[in-house]
Amino acid sequence: xxxxxxxxDAANKNDxxxxxxxxxEKIDRFRETLLxxxxxxxRDLPWRKNNDPYRIWVSEIMLQQTRVDTxxxxxxxxxxxxxxxxxxxxxHEDILLKAWEGLGYYSRVRNLQFAAQQIMNxxxxxxxxxxxxxxxxxxxxxxxxxxxSSMAFGLPEPAVDGNVMRVLSRLFEIDADIAKxxxxxxxxxIMRELIDPYKPGDFNQAFMDLGSSICTPKNYHPELSxxxxxxxxxxxxxWEKYPVKSKKKKAKPVYYIGAIxxxxxxxxxxxxxxxxxLLANMWTFPMIxxxxxxxxxxxxxxxxxxxxxEEQTEQVVKKVMAELEKNYKIKPTLMEAPFAEVxxxxxxxxxxxxxxxxxLRAEEFIDIPENCYWVxxxxxDQYVFPGPQTKMWQSYxxxxxx
DNA sequence: GAGACGTGGGT
DNA sequence: TACCCAAGTCT
Numbered sequence: 175x176x177x178x179x180x181x182x183d184a185a186n187k188n189d190x191x192x193x194x195x196x197x198x199e200k201i202d203r204f205r206e207t208l209l210x211x212x213x214x215x216x217r218d219l220p221w222r223k224n225n226d227p228y229r230i231w232v233s234e235i236m237l238q239q240t241r242v243d244t245x246x247x248x249x250x251x252x253x254x255x256x257x258x259x260x261x262x263x264x265x266h267e268d269i270l271l272k273a274w275e276g277l278g279y280y281s282r283v284r285n286l287q288f289a290a291q292q293i294m295n296x297x298x299x300x301x302x303x304x305x306x307x308x309x310x311x312x313x314x315x316x317x318x319x320x321x322x323s324s325m326a327f328g329l330p331e332p333a334v335d336g337n338v339m340r341v342l343s344r345l346f347e348i349d350a351d352i353a354k355x356x357x358x359x360x361x362x363x364i365m366r367e368l369i370d371p372y373k374p375g376d377f378n379q380a381f382m383d384l385g386s387s388i389c390t391p392k393n394y395h396p397e398l399s400x401x402x403x404x405x406x407x408x409x410x411x412x413w414e415k416y417p418v419k420s421k422k423k424k425a426k427p428v429y430y431i432g433a434i435x436x437x438x439x440x441x442x443x444x445x446x447x448x449x450x451x452l453l454a455n456m457w458t459f460p461m462i463x464x465x466x467x468x469x470x471x472x473x474x475x476x477x478x479x480x481x482x483x484e485e486q487t488e489q490v491v492k493k494v495m496a497e498l499e500k501n502y503k504i505k506p507t508l509m510e511a512p513f514a515e516v517x518x519x520x521x522x523x524x525x526x527x528x529x530x531x532x533x534l535r536a537e538e539f540i541d542i543p544e545n546c547y548w549v550x551x552x553x554x555d556q557y558v559f560p561g562p563q564t565k566m567w568q569s570y571x572x573x574x575x576x
Numbered sequence: 577g578a579g580a581c582g583t584g585g586g587t
Numbered sequence: 588t589a590c591c592c593a594a595g596t597c598t
Contacts, residue, residue, distance in 0.1 A: 312596095313595095335595075336593070
């Protein structure tokens with residue numbers, strides 16, 4: 175222990191991880207100020223109609239890394255389709271995934287159903303009320319445990335999300351990097367001191383409403399905050415330093431050939447993705463990962479559509495044909511042009527897809543793999559498509575459907 | 577603890 | 588264009 179650390183310890187026994195905690199009187203005034211603001215300004219959201227733990231649970235899972243405006247229509251449809259925990263537990267996976275299509279982070283909905291089955295089997299169909307039990311449910315981590323405990327059951331549990339860390343780091347001038355998972359415990363400890371024991375659910379939600387309306391990541395105006403008198407970084411003029419947040423890694427580029435192949439009946443070849451990993455169990459046109467050669471010639475990956483060298487074009491087409499024959503047992507007539515390039519950015523990957531279009535004759539589309547189907551466009555809505563697939567289909571419609 | 581895991585919106 | 592962001596969790 176350094177001298178300065180021992181001085182800090184000696185200076186204030188109420189420190190939390192070196193951060194001086196307010197007096198009880200100040201904490202009381204803060205609670206009252208924040209909750210009064212929340213009573214006036216709280217948003218009218220569909221999952222705030224009552225304290226039903228199922229409704230709160232579903233909303234919290236949907237809201238993970240996802241905006242309120244995006245969630246609302248999905249939420250209304252989801253509660254309509256699966257009105258009870260039992261209905262959710264019994265749903266067929268494709269129906270379930272369809273209800274989540276376009277929301278992203280699809281393991282959320284698989285975990286949601288798994289947890290519903292846990293509740294049916296282990297908790298007699300009712301969400302447990304003990305935070306320790308709640309956190310045993312699949313897909314429910316420390317944040318969601320706190321959210322359900324406080325909002326549905328009135329327990330004084332912290333629900334520390336990005337909003338709470340941002341607001342707290344400005345209130346207390348906290349230098350801990352909020353992008354580091356290990357630092358969450360600092361903010362939880364502070365929230366345990368601050369949280370209102372009588373209205374813990376409102377208190378937690380007030381932090382989130384404050385974080386999404388006034389205490390925003392950008393265009394932050396601390397002078398507009400209802401709790402500005404408690405805001406140490408505002409009082410000290412240091413608010414632009416907070417929160418401290420390290421940068422994310424850049425998405426890694428990956429290159430594909432996408433093959434939109436139509437047979438003589440007008441159906442298109444779709445392939446179901448593996449049951450684990452990225453976009454699990456969703457449907458796409460055949461995709462061939464590119465590791466090509468073209469890089470060596472100096473032409474960058476991702477600019478496949480701009481190849482004007484005939485030799486290189488021929489090389490790519492040859493490879494596409496070979497892969498389609500090997501993996502899908504088809505020998506389509508590929509169209510020379512037009513073809514498109516589709517880009518899609520995930521959190522950790524950036525896909526570049528050069529899309530080729532091809533046609534088959536009647537006798538050639540029998541022997542495709544088990545995880546593939548020929549599907550008419552009028553039936554596409556029965557298949558769960560991820561973003562890149564939708565973009566590939568749009569590229570086709572733009573070029574051929576008029 | 578770092579990386580995997582989606583998507584759409586804003587600057 | 589290329590970032591950053593939005594109510595995280597799992598491995």
